[in-house]
Amino acid sequence: LRASGGVRTDRSASCQGRWEPGIETLVDFSPASQTFTYGISAGQRGQYKPGQVVWVPFGRTRRQGVILKLTETAPEGVEIKVLGEAITAGPALTPEQIELALWLSEHYLAPLSECIKLILPPGFGGRSEVVLEFTPGAPIYPDDLTPAQQVLLLRLRRESMLLSELRKQDRRLVKDDVLGELLRQGLVRMRDQMKGGRPKPKLVRHVQLAIPTQEIDAALMRLGRGSKQADALVWLAGQSDPEPDLDAVTSAIGSTPGPLKTLAKKGLVEITAEGRVRLAIPREQVPAAVIALRGSERYRPALETLVVHDRPIPISQFYEESGGDAALLKRLAEAEVVTITEVEVWRDPLAGRVFPPDQLPILTGDQAKAWAKITVGLDAWLGRESPDVAPPIYLLHGVTGSGKTELYLRALRRAVDAGRQGIVLVPEISLTPQTLRRFAARFPGRVAVVHSRLSDGERYDTWRRARAGEFDVVVGSRSALFTPFPNIGVVVVDEEHDTAYKQARTPRYHARDAAIELARLSGAITLLGSATPSLESSFQARRGVFTLLELPRRVMGHRLQVGDGQGSEGAREREGEEMMLELPPVEIIDMREELRAGNRSMFSRKLRKALQGVLARGEQAILFLNRRGSxxxxxxxxxxxxxxxxxxxxxxxxxxxxxxxxxxxxxxxxxxxxxxxxxxxxxxxxxAGTQRLLDALRAEFPDARPLRWDRDATGGKTSHEDILQDFIDHRADVLVGTQMIAKGLDLPLVTLVGVLSADVGLFLPDFRAAERAFQVLTQVAGRAGRSALGGEVIFQSYHPRHYAIVAASHHDYAAFYRQEMRFRQEQGYPPYRRITRLLYLDANRERCQQETARVATQLQRRAEALNMVDFSMIGPAPAFFSKERGRFRWHLLFRSADPGALLTGVVLTPNWRIDVDPVETL
Structure with missing residues (x-):
């Protein structure tokens, strides 16, 4: 098969480009990579598929590539190189994932290579490297080698090494007359490997009993130390002649009469005056005597341990349960009493976890109305094979505690029952533990978790098991979106407003928008959920692009958990009925008045009194301060x-x-x-930060048991879950933290939320600052009053009349939406206009200014040439954070409905960062 083509490589335009016939392959994974076309021989037809990772010849080397496209025709007059062998046996990417990568590249103006790398399984996507090694079977001391060739051959005989390392150590040895000649003579060889290696299946040695249980005593008679006395007893017990001659016995065991005389002294045999030998004990007692003489009784606990298990067990478990060691196990294996095998063990982050199944609750009236609309979409789409229109997107706008998760669970159940799978995205790792419990309880043994704290091995095994159909649902942060499910039916984006869904590195994609596109490609429905939807999502719902579903009331969800608490009697009596809760009242404390009253404490008088009440009643409180440190x-x-x-x-x-x-x-x-x-x-x-808040809390409330939850306190893989579980188990009274504690947590004993400074981030020079402040305040306020115990919220502020703070205090999303959208429309900000941010980084301040000015001029000229009447630009100017990691930061923002067309032809050097639809402009 012959083919040609490729795509444009300028980073100012979409990387999708012009697709030519052939085997279109993305070669290597450098940011500026383009696609190349390769051919295959007639005998290779059917061996390659789109999405497969392969080796390809590239210049004088071989590199890793991903097949994107196969065709049967090719243009004439083009020289085609032959594709190399496959690295993966089958496709590593599904067809939908390939299409998603192309969409990410086009939509976010990102290199296609980076988008493909984002989706590939762990260990792929890195660069390849060449390894030099001695050829097995080659002559060890060949004749007629130069001194340099002898040096290199000796080095490679000792150990293989990277070609790049050899080049660094001694460039003379990589010359053609040294390395080249050894390669031609076949004395050394080159092979390719992935840089950094790929995760491999984890193999654990297991041990199993290799003999029937009734043969254990016979096996023990063979084990232990050598003993001529034991040999004599075994020989005598096996003879038909009850009194063989002494010489016959010594000849048979290869010994002098000494061991037999010792046995006679022990009363185990008798030697007659005529020189004959007979057993002095019954034959059935011989095994015990032999085992004692050989000292092999010490092997019995090990064998009895294996009897208990009718299957192979890990050797570590064998050591722990039997008290044995490696030497003992080696002796058992040499005697063929046990077999040792290597068994693949899944690296499962949920291994050993027990999730008790939950009961299906009765839906509230609000939930039932929303569910009825969702089922319409599910019924219409779960059975379709080739959708001809886009599947529905539901925006579930429900106040905190209104029961959004139950609707997610039911939608997923419908998808799973139809033979399809579901993806659930959460914005923070901190939300994963509690969310995971609910989903794992509803889908026992069929839920996977994916987030950045997992090891490469855990992610690799999860990827393989998902592709093999061992999971129905995956829960996780952004990367969970790329789980290779074969037939996705539902995609859930919980807390869809959260800026954590936007990736900070190339490709700078938004997981919410990527989820919608993946669902479209898969013929799946999308559920977006939030108590404070992004203005963009609400705008789309009001335009009819999304279907708006509202849950305006909070559900009583913890009647049993707080059954012995205050105000819970009615909950127990009406357990089967729908019970609703009011959202907690919020009081705004003007900290200027506190200062005038002489209060210099971090705690206002109102908050201090409320904390005292919570502690006295044995309840819990959350103190929120969105700053780390002291x-x-x-x-x-x-x-x-x-x-x-x-x-x-x-x-x-x-x-x-x-x-x-x-x-x-x-x-x-x-x-x-x-x-x-x-x-x-x-x-x-x-x-002040969370550390100082913790110190102040201990100083003013010495009897309180505080617990801190921020990035500094969560370094380990299970830190989030450990902190959450400690608080749920009431091993702490007050939870102090940053935005990690503001989202999605369901804590029934929390009756007080105190926001130490509601002004944090409110006046940053970013058009989304007010929206972020409103969202975080509304979300953290929603942590209080989620049970019959009730609750209250206190905002401390130096700007108590700011519209974002006032709207959050009233839980009034509609009021905030109206005022903020007027500002967005007046200023031409999203969702009314599309914004792209170009950020330039350089160690030289003047070069930053000059380069951004150059690009700004080119953009202006390009807009005029294209007659883009909607184009406008802000900047260039230094960014708010004007220097980071030793490099100055200048940026410019421009408004344009088609940033790809505008940037085509604009030369951007590698120091530029393109951020389409930015969530922050600092």
């Missing part, structure tokens, strides 16, 4: 110098242990004793 910045009180990160243009945050930390690049340095500018020792800490 102090926001440290300043010299004499000269005003602020300690900044040497690599980033931001102040260092003071942490416990007198450590200054940059939250952007993780630079750390100890707090200096004296100001580095003026030498003064008079430093003062300004602002």
């Amino acid at each position: 102090a926001t910045f440290v300043m010299c009180r004499d000269c005003g110098h602020v300690m900044h990160c040497p690599r980033c243009a931001i102040p260092l945050t003071h942490h416990r242990g007198n450590m200054l930390i940059c939250h952007h690049c993780n630079h750390r340095e100890p707090m200096p004793r004296n100001c580095p500018k003026c030498g003064s020792p008079r430093f003062k800490e300004f602002g």
Whole structure:
């Protein structure tokens, strides 16, 4: 098969480009990669499929590639190279995933290679490297080699090595007259491998009994130390002559008469005056005597352990249960009493976890109305094989605690019953544990979890098991979207408004929008859920692009859990009935008035009193402060110098242990004793973070049991789940944290939420600042009052009349939407206009200014040439965070419905970052 073609490589345009006939292959995975076309021989027909990872010849080397397309025709007059062998036996990408990668590349103006790499299983997508090794079977000391050839051959005989490493160590050895000649003579060879390696199946050694149980005593008679006395007893027990001659016995066991005389002294045999030998014990007692003489009784616990298990068990388990060791196991294996095999073990992050199945609750009236509309879409789409129109997208706008998750679960159940699978996205790892419990309880043994804290091996095994059909539902953060399910029926995006769904690195895709596209490609319905939908999603619902479903009332969900608490008697009496809860009342405390009253504490008088009541009643509280650390910045009180990160243009945050930390690049340095500018020792800490809040809480409420939940406290794989479980089990009274505690958590004993500073982030120079503030305040307020115990919320603010704070205090999404949308329309911001951000990074400040000015000029000219009347531009200017990791940051924003067309022909160097539909502009 001959073919040709490729795609455009300029990063200013879509990477999809022009598709030519042939085997279109994405070669290697460098950011500027393009596609290339290869041929196959007639004998290879049928061996390759789209989505398969293969080796391809590329220049003088071989590289890794992914087949994107197969055709039967090719243009004339083009030289075609032959495709290499397959790396994966079958496709590593589904057809829908290939189409999704093309969409991501086109929509977000990202290199196709990066989009493919995003979806490939763990261990793929890296660059390949060449390994040099001695050819097995080649002569060890061949004649007629030059000294340099001998040196290289000796080195490769000892161990193989990377060609790149050899080139670094001694470039002379990689020349044609050295390495080239050894390759031609077949003394050494080259092979390709993935850089960094790929995860491999985990093989664990298992042991199993290899003999029937009734033969254990016979086996023990063969084990243990050598003993001529034992040999004699075994021989005598096996003879038909009850009194053989002494010489016959010694000849048979190859011994002198000594061992027999010792046996006679022990009373185990008798030696007659005529020189004959007979057993002095019954034959059935011989095995025990032989086992004692050989000392093989120590093997019995090991064998009895294996008798209990009728299957192979891990060797580690065998050691633990039997008390044996490696030497003992080796002896058992040599005696062929046990067999040792290698068994593949799934690296399952949920292994050992028990999720008790839950009962299907009765839907409330609001839920039933929403469910009726969802079932219409499910009935219409779950049975379709080739959809001709886009499947429905439902926006489930429900207040906190209104029962959105139950509708997700029912939709997934319908999909699974129809033979299809479901994907559930959550924005934060911190939400995964509690969400996972509910889904795992409804789909026992058929739920997988995917997030960034998993090891490569765990992700690889989850990928393989999902592709093999062992899971029905996957729950996780962004990367869960790329689970290779064969027939997706439902895609759920919980907390769809969350900015964590936007990836910060190339490709800068939004998981919500990618989920909608994947659902469209798969013929699946999409469920977007939130108590505070993004303005873009609400706008689409009001336009009729999404179907709006509303759950305006909170459900009583914890009648049994708080059955012994205050106010729960009515809940127990009406357990089978629909019970609704009011949203918790919110009070805004003007911290300016607290200062006037002489209160310098982090806690307003109202919050302090409310905390005292919660602790006295044995309930729980959440204290929310969206800043980590102890102090926001440290300043010299004499000269005003602020300690900044040497690599980033931001102040260092003071942490416990007198450590200054940059939250952007993780630079750390100890707090200096004296100001580095003026030498003064008079430093003062300004602002407050979760660490200082924790200290203040302990100082004012010494009997409280606080627990902190922020990024600094969650370094381990299970940290989020451990903290959540401690709080659920009431091993803590007060949970202190950042935005991790604001979303999705269902905590029935929490009756108080205190927001220490509702103003955090409210006045950042970002058009989404008010929206983010409203969302986080509404979400954190929703953690209170989720049971019959009731609850209250306190916002502390220096701007108590700001519309975002006021709307959040009234749980009034509609009021916020109306006011914020007026601002967006006036200023031409999303969802009314589409925005693209171009960010330039360089160690030279002047070069930043010049390069951004150049691109701004080109964009303006391009817009004029295309007659783009909707085009407008902001900038160029330094970004809010003007320096990060040693590089200055300049950016410009432009409004255009078609950023791809506008950027075509605009040359962007590798220092540029393209962010289409940005969620932040700092």
